[in-house]
Amino acid sequence: MQIPHHFQPRNYQVNLFKALDSGFNRAVAVWHRRSGKDKSLINLMAKKMLERVGTYYYFFPTYSQGKKIIWNGMDRDGFKFTAHIPEEIRRRTDNTEMLIELVNGSIFQIIGTDKIDGIVGTNPIGCVFSEYSLQNPKAWEFIRPILAENGGFAVFNYTPRGKNHGYELYEMAKENDEWFVEKLTVEDTGIITDKIIDSERKSGMDEDLIQQEFYCSFNAAIQGSYYSKQIKLAEKRITNVPYEPLLKVNTYWDLGVGDSMVIWFVQKSGLELRIIDYYECSGEGFPYYAKVLQDKGYIYDKHYAPHDIRVKEMGSGVSRIETAKKLGIKFDIVKNLSIDDGINSVRNIFSRCWFDEEKTKQGLNALVNYHKEFDENRKEYKNTPYHDWSSHASDGFRYMAVQEGKVLHEQIGYINTQKDQPNPAR
Numbered sequence: 001m002q003i004p005h006h007f008q009p010r011n012y013q014v015n016l017f018k019a020l021d022s023g024f025n026r027a028v029a030v031w032h033r034r035s036g037k038d039k040s041l042i043n044l045m046a047k048k049m050l051e052r053v054g055t056y057y058y059f060f061p062t063y064s065q066g067k068k069i070i071w072n073g074m075d076r077d078g079f080k081f082t083a084h085i086p087e088e089i090r091r092r093t094d095n096t097e098m099l100i101e102l103v104n105g106s107i108f109q110i111i112g113t114d115k116i117d118g119i120v121g122t123n124p125i126g127c128v129f130s131e132y133s134l135q136n137p138k139a140w141e142f143i144r145p146i147l148a149e150n151g152g153f154a155v156f157n158y159t160p161r162g163k164n165h166g167y168e169l170y171e172m173a174k175e176n177d178e179w180f181v182e183k184l185t186v187e188d189t190g191i192i193t194d195k196i197i198d199s200e201r202k203s204g205m206d207e208d209l210i211q212q213e214f215y216c217s218f219n220a221a222i223q224g225s226y227y228s229k230q231i232k233l234a235e236k237r238i239t240n241v242p243y244e245p246l247l248k249v250n251t252y253w254d255l256g257v258g259d260s261m262v263i264w265f266v267q268k269s270g271l272e273l274r275i276i277d278y279y280e281c282s283g284e285g286f287p288y289y290a291k292v293l294q295d296k297g298y299i300y301d302k303h304y305a306p307h308d309i310r311v312k313e314m315g316s317g318v319s320r321i322e323t324a325k326k327l328g329i330k331f332d333i334v335k336n337l338s339i340d341d342g343i344n345s346v347r348n349i350f351s352r353c354w355f356d357e358e359k360t361k362q363g364l365n366a367l368v369n370y371h372k373e374f375d376e377n378r379k380e381y382k383n384t385p386y387h388d389w390s391s392h393a394s395d396g397f398r399y400m401a402v403q404e405g406k407v408l409h410e411q412i413g414y415i416n417t418q419k420d421q422p423n424p425a426r
Contacts, residue, residue: 001086001088001089003046003047003050003089004043004044004046004047004084005043005046005083005084005085005086006079006083006084007039007043007084009040009043010036010189010191012035012184012188012189013036013040015180015182016029016040016044016155016180016182017040017044019180020044020048020153020155020180024153024178024179024180025147025151025152025153025154025178026153026154026155026173026176026178026179026180027153027154027155027156027179027180027181027182028155028156028169028170028173028179028180028181028182029155029156029157029158029182029184030157030158030159030160030166030170030181030182030183030184030216031157031159031182031183031184031189031216032159032184032185032186032189032192032213032214032215032216033159033213033214034191034192035184035189035191037130037157037158038069038070038073038081038130038157039075039081039084041058041128041130041155041157042058042070042081042082042084042085043084044128044155045058045085045108045126045128046084046085046108048126048153049085049102049104049106049108049126050089050102050104050106052106052125052126053104053105053106054106054107054123054124054125054126054150054152055106055107055109055122055123055124055125055126056106056107056108056109056124056125056126056127057109057110057111057119057124057126057127057128057143058070058108058109058110058111058127058128058130059110059111059112059113059127059128059129059130059135059139060110060111060112060113060130060131060135061112061113061114061131061134061135061136061388062112062113062114062388063110063111063112063114063115064112065112065131066098066110066111066112066130067098067110069081069130070082070110070130071095071098071110082100085100085102085108089102089103089104090102090103091103091105097109098110113129113135113136113138113139113389114136114388114389116136116138116139116142117282117283122146123146123150124143124146124147124152125147125150125151125152125153126152126153126154127143127147127152127153127154127155128154128155128156128157129154129155129156129157129158130157130158131157131158131159132156132157132158132165132166132169133158133159133160133161133164133165133166133167134158134161134369134388135389136388136389137165137362137365138389140154140156156169159212159213159216160212160216160217160218160220161212161222161368161369162218162219162220162221162222162225162228162368162369163218163219163368164365164368164369165365167218170183170218183216184216185214185215185216186214186215187215192214197210197214206223208220208221208223209223222368222369222371223371223381224371224372224374224381224386225368225369225370225371226343226346226347226370226371226372226385226394227346227347227350227367227368227370228368230346230347230350230351231350231364231367231368233350233351234350234351234353234355237353237354237355238354238355238357238364239354239355239356239357240356240357240358241274241275241276241354241355241356241357242276242356243267243276243277243298244267244269244274245299247267247268247269247274248267248299248300248301249265249266249267249276249298249299249300249301250265250266250267250268250300250301250302250303250304251263251264251265251266251293251300251302251303251304252264252266252304252305252334252396252397252399252400252403253303253304253305253306253309253331253396253399254306254392254393254395254396254399255305255306255308255309255320256282256392260280260281260282260283260392261279261280261281261282261284261289261392262278262279262280262363262392262393262395262396263278263279263280263289263292263293263396264277264278264360264363264396264397264400265277265278265279265296265298266400268404271352271408272352272354273349273352273353273354273400273404274353274354274356275353275354275355275356275360275363276356276359276360277296277298277356277359277360278359278360278361278362278363278364278393279292280362280363280392280393285323286320286323286324286327286329287327289329290324290327290328290329293329302332303324303329303330303331303332304331304332304333304334304399304400304403305321305331305332305333305334305399306333306334306336306395306399307333307334307336309321309324309331309333310333334399334402334403335402335403335406337402339384339385339398340383341402342398342399342401342402343398345398345401345402345405346397346398346401348401348405349401349404349405349408352404362393363393363396363397365390366389366390366391366392366393366394367390367393367394367397368390369388369389369390370385370390370391370393370394371385371386371390372384372385372386373385373386373387374386
C-alpha cells in the first residue's frame, strides 16, 4: 500500500510536502479557494503519522466545521477525505470523537478551536490549523510551546480575512528562515480560469470577495464584517497611545459563559476615547481580575458591566456584582440595548477612538473578525452575529460604545438646555 493513499499532489502542492520532508517544522500556506488545501494536508498527516508515532490534531475554527469539511466531507469525485487514511492501517475509528487510531499507535483527531480547553494536558506532535484566519489565535499560543518542546510540526492553511492574525503570521513567516511560507493565487495555480472568475463577477459575486478568495488579497474588505470599514478608516489612530496619569481610567467588561472575561481600558479627553489597554482571560474568578486591575497600576474612575452581572449564581445565591463589590470593584450597569442598536453605537463612536497598537492588538483583532452569521442554505448573511472567539471582545466594546454614546447624548442635551435658558444680563 502506498501512502499518500489515492492522492497525487498537483504540481503547485509539491513544495509544501517537500518543505515538511526537508526539515521545516513550521509552514504557512495561503492558498486560494478550491486549491485543495485540506485534501493535501490530510494526506500529509497520514504520511507523518506512519513516520513518527504520536498524536496529530487537525484544527478548525469550530467542531462542526471540522465534522462537515473533513470527517463527513468528500472531494468533487465523491472520495471521502478520511478515506485517505485507509482502513487497512487503522486500529479503530471513533465517530463521536472524530478520532482515528492507526495500528502503530498514532492518533488523528479533529478539534474545534472554539473548545481549545478540551485538549489541556495533551501532547500533540503534529498540527494543522485549517482556515487559521478564522480561528481563535489563542489556540496557537497554547499549542506552540508543546511543539517546541517535542520537535513537532505545525501547518497553517487559509485564505485571507483582512489584516488580522493570519496576516501577521504570514508577514512574520516571510522574514523567518525557519518557516516555509507560500501564497498561491489563481494566477499561480491556473486551476481556476479568468473565464470562471468573470462568470462569478457577472453573476453578482462581490469584487472584494473575488480578490480575497481567488487572489488572496489581505486588503479586501471582509465579507459580513461589522466594523471592517470603521477599522480601515481608523488605521492612523491605531498607534502608540500611552497611559496619561492625569486622566482616570474607565473599564468596560464582558462576562462570558464559563467565567470568560474581557476588559477594555479607556481614558477620555474631551471627545477622544483613548483605548489604552485590553485584557482577556477565562477560568478565573473576580479575585483574579481584582489583582489584574491592581497590577496595571492605573487610577480608575468607573467600571461598567452588562445587566447580567446582577444574576445570582446557582451555587452561592450571590450575584457577581456583589462578589465584585466585596473586592473593591463597584460596577455601574450599561443600558440594555438590542445588539443591532449596540452595533450602531460602535459605528457612531469609532471616529472618536484611538487604540494603543500593542496593548489592544488582541481586542482589535477580534473587532476585525466580528461578523454576521452566514446562512448556508440561502447563501446569504443573516442579520445576527456569528458567535465565536471574537464575540466576547466585541460585546465588551459594544457596551463601551453604548455607555459613551449615552454620556455624549446627555452632554449635548445639557448644552442645548443651557442655550434655551434666558440670559439674566439682558
